Amino acid sequence: MDVVHDFRPAGALWFITTTFVGGVGKDTKTITATLGAAPPACDPIALDKDAFAVGHSEGLKDGRVDGFADTYRQSYDDAFNKKKPGLTADECQDLALKTFQDAYGKGYETGFKEGQAKGGKVGEKEGQEDRQKGNTSRNVTIRLVQVTATPASGEADCAQGIRFTANLVGMGAGTIQYHWERASGKVPGTVEFSGGDNEVKTVTDQAAVPAGVTTATLTQKIVIDNGPSQGKTAQASANVTCKK
Template sequence: MKRCKRVAVVLPVAAGLCLVYAPVAVADADASIVSAEVSGTLTPGARASVKVVVMNHKAPAGQKSCISAKMDGGGGTSCFDLGAPGTSVTHDGFMEVLKDAKPGPRTVTVNLLPRAVGGLGKDTKTVTATVGNAPPACDPVSLNRDAFQLGHTEGLKDGREDGFADSYRQSYDDAFKKKPGLTAEQCQDFALSAFQNGYGKGYETGFKEGQAKGGKVGEKEGKEDRQKGNTSRNVTIRQLRVTALPATGEADCAQGVKFTASFLGSGTGTIQFHWERSSGKVPGTIEFSGGDAEPKTVTDQAAVPAGATTATLTQKFVIDSGPSKGKTAQATANVTCKK
């Protein structure tokens, strides 16, 4: 099965972190801003990240509040819910930088405001940031070269994977059964066309390479399973993804974080897999009854280290057998333990 992909070409900007805390200007006793930061150099015409930590002193849990960030040449407002009294919430807000914003240093005023009339929570902090130069016009020659190469690399990888699986399944069955200077919009269209061209050529080459390798491996493993009387492992896995619950925010750290792998299986048989944790590997198997897209889910509970107040947990799900052997997906959770 051939795939088509779309790509967005992103021009990198210089990374940096501007962070200044000013005394509370108009804070009340209900909620206040603990810290505020604007990440990186601001790019004219782009959205900037404004991360704010807000402490709820005694307002009701779930109180609707908003963060307003303003500067000469941009601004933005986003809203969120306060946590329980005595806890803080990290809110990822944003600020739109105007296309004609002039390069240079800026003072960003970050305000905490109640979302509804009569709401609670007011505070103000100032943050320093720097507006950089507007992105230069793209060079169509270098853009075509870079996008083509990126598409060729991705197509080669996916073609090898799909070609391997296609040839593996057929050979396995045989062995098992038979017994042996442009505008931004123009730049994007130009890059997409070049990527798709490169992807198609790379996929074609990779598919042939995968077929050659998949045929040999599928025949070998089909003979092994027939001779040993094993259950077929000839199941292709697609649309593999892993999610964490909760992925961010507060969590009951005594219960840990629940990771769920979901995927579709085509074929009849048993697939081996394992979870990769920081503490080691947790293996398992899952059976498929047949069909072209049988949905399955597998869960794993990740423990938060004892005594931790915050935790970053990453779990990887790996397929260990069949034509999709080596396929992986992972998720990361960043949580704060409930008090």
């Protein structure tokens, strides 16, 4: 946007007139605001602080007004005219897809910034601990985690339980700590990576089927507990009928 400024003293006060051309909203705006008492000699720090506070307040106020008006007009026209009695199946699908993509992008941007802030602190802490204690590196990135159940469905020997297998694709050398989440609690474990770009490691856990049941549904989740992929998860479920 183009901005035109005009500063001028008026007695003991300073005024600023700012014209926004092509800014937020539909109209060109001219804003006049009082910045405070003008000292005999300009204090740039105080004046800058005062100008920012007033400018931010005025911009926030006008932005809310313009945003309300713009959305109100569009919503009013849509409701009043009722151009469409409804959407077709294809239009519904397109609308859902666009909404999902927009929401995903906004959510991802926010989540990425939060992850950066947390990752920097945790990485520094774990790096210092490993250096001081002589531990094996935990700097292994888990690119992919997949979990499968055996058997996943059909008949099963419930006395033997259900076997859950996790394949972890990692990059880097070091030790990854993880845990399985069962209905009965957490089962921790570790796995070593030697340093390949797409090294695959397999870990398993045997889940017990409750005694006396004829059918069972079990879900098992694996969670990465350290390194750059801390918090990454995957899970699988088994729906079985116990053999007689």
